[in-house]
Amino acid sequence: MSNLFNIDIVNPEQSFLSKDNVFEVVIPAVEGEIGILRDHIPIISFLKPGIIRVFSESEEQSFYVEDGIVEFKDNTLSVLTSSIFDLKDADKNFVSESISSAEAELSKDNIDDQKRFLLNHKVEVLKSISIN
Amino acid sequence: MPSLDDLRKRITSVKSTQKITKAMKMVAAAKLRKAQENAEKGRPYSEKMNNVILNLSKSITDKENAPKLLVGTGEEKVHLCIVLTADRGLCGGFNTNIIKKAKSYFEKIISENKTLKIITVGSKGYDQLKRQYKSYIVENISFKESKNINYFDADKVGKIIIEKFEKNEFDVCAIFYNKFKNVITQIPQEQQIVPLNEDKDVSGNDNDYEFEPDEDEILSNLLPKNISTQIFKAMLENSASEQGSRMTAMDNATRNAGELVDRLTIEYNRSRQAAITKELIEIISGAESL
Numbered sequence: 001m002s003n004l005f006n007i008d009i010v011n012p013e014q015s016f017l018s019k020d021n022v023f024e025v026v027i028p029a030v031e032g033e034i035g036i037l038r039d040h041i042p043i044i045s046f047l048k049p050g051i052i053r054v055f056s057e058s059e060e061q062s063f064y065v066e067d068g069i070v071e072f073k074d075n076t077l078s079v080l081t082s083s084i085f086d087l088k089d090a091d092k093n094f095v096s097e098s099i100s101s102a103e104a105e106l107s108k109d110n111i112d113d114q115k116r117f118l119l120n121h122k123v124e125v126l127k128s129i130s131i132n
Numbered sequence: 133m134p135s136l137d138d139l140r141k142r143i144t145s146v147k148s149t150q151k152i153t154k155a156m157k158m159v160a161a162a163k164l165r166k167a168q169e170n171a172e173k174g175r176p177y178s179e180k181m182n183n184v185i186l187n188l189s190k191s192i193t194d195k196e197n198a199p200k201l202l203v204g205t206g207e208e209k210v211h212l213c214i215v216l217t218a219d220r221g222l223c224g225g226f227n228t229n230i231i232k233k234a235k236s237y238f239e240k241i242i243s244e245n246k247t248l249k250i251i252t253v254g255s256k257g258y259d260q261l262k263r264q265y266k267s268y269i270v271e272n273i274s275f276k277e278s279k280n281i282n283y284f285d286a287d288k289v290g291k292i293i294i295e296k297f298e299k300n301e302f303d304v305c306a307i308f309y310n311k312f313k314n315v316i317t318q319i320p321q322e323q324q325i326v327p328l329n330e331d332k333d334v335s336g337n338d339n340d341y342e343f344e345p346d347e348d349e350i351l352s353n354l355l356p357k358n359i360s361t362q363i364f365k366a367m368l369e370n371s372a373s374e375q376g377s378r379m380t381a382m383d384n385a386t387r388n389a390g391e392l393v394d395r396l397t398i399e400y401n402r403s404r405q406a407a408i409t410k411e412l413i414e415i416i417s418g419a420e421s422l
Contacts, residue, residue, distance in 0.1 A: 010180060012283040012364050014173035031344055044184060045344040046353050069354060071184050073341075078180050082283055082357075 005038045005075040007054060009063070011084055017054075017063075024055040025077055027070055042073045047081065049122035051129075062087040064129060066122070090129055099126045136407070139400040143393060150389035156222065157382035164315070164375035170281065171312060171368040178365045181358055185328070187341060188351050199348065201355040204327030205303045210247040212302035212326075213237065214289070216309040216366050217257030218374045219276045224381030226310060226318065226374055227256045233320040234308045238265060249302055253289060253367075281367050283360070290360030297326060309366040310373035316380055318373035325362050328355070 007025055009017040025036045028050025034043075047068040054061045068081030085091075105111070106119050134142075192198050215234045217227045241248045251271040252258040258272045271292065275285045296302060305326035310318040343350055 008176070008180075010177045012174055012177045012286070012361060013170070015176050029344060034344075041342055042340065043342040043344065044188065044350060046350055069181075069184060069350075069357075071180070071187075078184075080177060080180055080184070082287070 003038045004057075005036075005077065007077045007079070009052075009079040009081065009084065011081055016081075016084055017061075019054070019056060021058075022054055022056045024053075026051075026053040026055075027079070028052065028065070029070065036072055036077055038075055040072050042071075044069070044071050046070070047079075048118055049125050051087070051125065052079065052084075064090065064125070087129065092130065095126055095130045099123055099130070102126070134403075136400065136403060139396060139403065143396045143400065146389055146392050146396065150386055150393065153382045153385040153389060157379055157386060160223075160375045160379040160382060164372065164379055167281075167368070167372040167375050168312070171372045174365060174368045178361050181354075181361050185351075185354060185358055188343075188347055188354070189328075191341065191343075192347055192351070199352045199355055201297065201326055201359075202328050202351060205300070207303045208246065210249065210302040210304070211241050212249045212251065212293070212296065212305040214251045214253060214293070214305065214307040214363070215257045215261065216307060216363075216370050217252070217254035217260075218370070219255050219274060220374075221256060222381065223374050223378035224384075226377035227254075227260065229318070229320045230308050230310055231257060231260045233322060234261075235264075237306070237308070237322060238268075251289075251292070281364075281371050283364050286364035286367055287360045289363045290356065293326070293359055293363075294356045302326075307363065307366050309370045310377075312369050312372040312376060315376040318377055321366075321369075323362070323366070325359055328358075 003023050004021050005023075006020045007017065007022050008015065023037065027034050027036065027045075028048055029045045030048045031045075033050070034045070047065055047070060049066050050064075052063045052065055054063070063084050063086055065079075065081045066083040068079055068084075070080075071078045085094075102119050102123050106116065106123070111119070189198075189202060192202075213234060215230060217230055221227070238248055238250075248265075248268045250261065250265060250269045251273065252261060252269060253273045253275075255272075255274045255276065258269070258274075261269060273289060273292075275281075278285055293305060297305070304324065306322055306324045309321055309323075311321045313319055
């Protein structure tokens, strides 16, 4: 029996990635990372800044996402996100810019805990990208 | 009767106008293809978004405490209208059609004694509406500087809408844009985005989704995004329509100019011939009188 399923990553401008031979995807959902395998029960969740890892038979791909929604249904995983890029062609300048703008946001006083948590997390993830 | 010189000048001026319209037509055709591609590429996102929201709203049982963006404020007093138009003219009835559609909606609102607020996106819409509805226009946005339609711009408009909603500045929000059907036909659309219209056919796939976190939280996160997505979709459709409309308009203009040149050339030749004949008659009658 096959243990593969489909993944569609779309952003508003275009369809970003579409594959039908993945066997595991790890997504940074807002309450913790979720690993998705074939025949996962239908789920809707949204993302926090983090790394999506897509494992297919031949390769492993990683993408950075800032936010988005995921839906898994009938062995198709749809990821809707407005900001995504492949870690392989990460732009160093863009990453460091994002870090500094997030840090600037963090230094403001009027943000609530949830936002602070998300921003902290974003900075952490981005820093780990820029090291590699 | 214009002199020969006048006619010649007119022919040259019409011909140069024709060159301009022809060039504009070709530029529009090239841009249209790109805009159409973009519109098609952007479709999956908004479709999926719609699906997710549909599935979510089906599973919400407690309608009273549902997010207000979905079910509305319970009143219908203040209407906010987002009118999306182009930044440039010379595109046939494109802008006028949207404005016409919007105006009839405005009149309905005003005659029902409700409050009307207008946000115009695109400078042409503002130009046409400011004469009659100046006092209603609360904001005027234009993306002249951005070369391509991008999500970032749409998100800006979306954020403004959300901000106004959270301050209770309106109850109902509708957007006006042109839907691209084909190069010749663009249909002006009126779409309500707040509260969300649940008119879609609810297909009976009762998937019991697992939600993480719970439905309410996902919905309140998702709905603002949906507004930006709808605006973005409208902007994409609009840009394809604009180029299509401009292409047709410029094609017509080029053809009209061609006809005009033909007519003027005939007139020019006739009057030249008339002048020659007149001179000949003068010579002949002069010779006869000797």
